[in-house]
Amino acid sequence: MSFLSMPTPQAARRLFLGRSGLVLSGAAVALLAGNEALAAKTKGGTGGDVQILNTALGAELEAIAAYQLGAESKLLQKPVLDLAVTFQGHHKEHADVLAKTIAKLGGKPVTAKTKYDFPVDQLKSQNDVLKFAAKLEQGAVSAYLGAVPLFGNRDLAKAAASILGDEAMHWAVLRNALGEAPVPSAFMA
Amino acid sequence: MKLRGAIALALGAAWAFAACAAANPQHGEEVYGRCLACHALGYDRVGPRHCGLFGRRAGSVPGFAYTDAMKKSKLVWEEKTLDRFLANPMKVVPGTAMTYEGVTDAKDRADLIGYLRQASAGPECRK
Numbered sequence: 001m002s003f004l005s006m007p008t009p010q011a012a013r014r015l016f017l018g019r020s021g022l023v024l025s026g027a028a029v030a031l032l033a034g035n036e037a038l039a040a041k042t043k044g045g046t047g048g049d050v051q052i053l054n055t056a057l058g059a060e061l062e063a064i065a066a067y068q069l070g071a072e073s074k075l076l077q078k079p080v081l082d083l084a085v086t087f088q089g090h091h092k093e094h095a096d097v098l099a100k101t102i103a104k105l106g107g108k109p110v111t112a113k114t115k116y117d118f119p120v121d122q123l124k125s126q127n128d129v130l131k132f133a134a135k136l137e138q139g140a141v142s143a144y145l146g147a148v149p150l151f152g153n154r155d156l157a158k159a160a161a162s163i164l165g166d167e168a169m170h171w172a173v174l175r176n177a178l179g180e181a182p183v184p185s186a187f188m189a
Numbered sequence: 190m191k192l193r194g195a196i197a198l199a200l201g202a203a204w205a206f207a208a209c210a211a212a213n214p215q216h217g218e219e220v221y222g223r224c225l226a227c228h229a230l231g232y233d234r235v236g237p238r239h240c241g242l243f244g245r246r247a248g249s250v251p252g253f254a255y256t257d258a259m260k261k262s263k264l265v266w267e268e269k270t271l272d273r274f275l276a277n278p279m280k281v282v283p284g285t286a287m288t289y290e291g292v293t294d295a296k297d298r299a300d301l302i303g304y305l306r307q308a309s310a311g312p313e314c315r316k
Binding site: 048051052054055056058059062063116117118119135136138139140142143145146147149150189 | 225229232288291
């Protein structure tokens with residue numbers, strides 16, 4: 001059965017995840033499984049990897065809070081609201097995996113702030129919220145892009161690139177929802 | 190010796206002036222899009238706010254949780270220090286939480302710094 005012919009996106013996602021276990025395992029090995037060899041290698045090599053992961057975790061936690069703000073703003077209408085909640089779910093998954101990996105590597109994961117500053121006074125319509133989210137996602141793509149080459153461990157770099165791909169899709173979908181060209185250029189910086 | 194110092198000062202000023210004059214803040218605003226996962230002009234996020242950046246000692250925004258590395262860097266943010274830091278943050282301040290490869294293109298950096306300079310005097314920073 002094709003992913004495109006599935007009755008709901010959730011069903012398609014389940015099918016995709018079920019079929020692509022082998023593909024995902026490359027990134028998952030580093031992040032999800034208890035990979036002692038990776039932990040040992042990274043501990044002995046560069047503590048910089050833990051710092052990179054922690055910075056990414058801080059940004060993911062803030063993104064979760066930003067989407068929460070959007071979801072509770074009453075400015076988002078379905079199906080955009082569903083989209084925001086779905087994307088927030090992805091960021092929660094990223095944050096969860098990053099925190100577990102940091103802990104496995106012997107680091108202390110940062111935690112969510114009790115309060116985030118957001119430009120609430122500038123969010124007056126659905127489009128304002130979408131633009132705000134799109135900017136965060138664009139920044140996330142660039143941030144991961146700027147972090148990938150820094151990892152001492154290539155498995156972690158690959159895992160970060162996997163998250164980068166997800167953020168890029170968020171950005172494209174949000175741009176599309178805003179009526180902008182979803183993919184504005186052939187390269188990202 | 191005094192003459193050498195004066196020449197160095199003049200060259201530094203000329204460099205800063207040339208960088209500002211050549212900068213394209215409009216393109217710099219596009220480049221700033223890369224920073225938006227962590228930074229904003231007017232408020233602290235994962236990274237500190239950029240309003241008030243020029244002339245500010247690194248690691249000195251009140252209430253922001255900087256790394257020790259940044260607090261001890263003794264940098265003061267001006268065109269020249271920003272250019273150096275943005276080119277390779279982790280090399281200039283080892284241990285910084287800004288775990289980012291850097292804005293590797295010199296023109297992109299100049300434009301970004303030009304935008305930050307312009308935005309510092311803009312409405313968002315005058316609030």
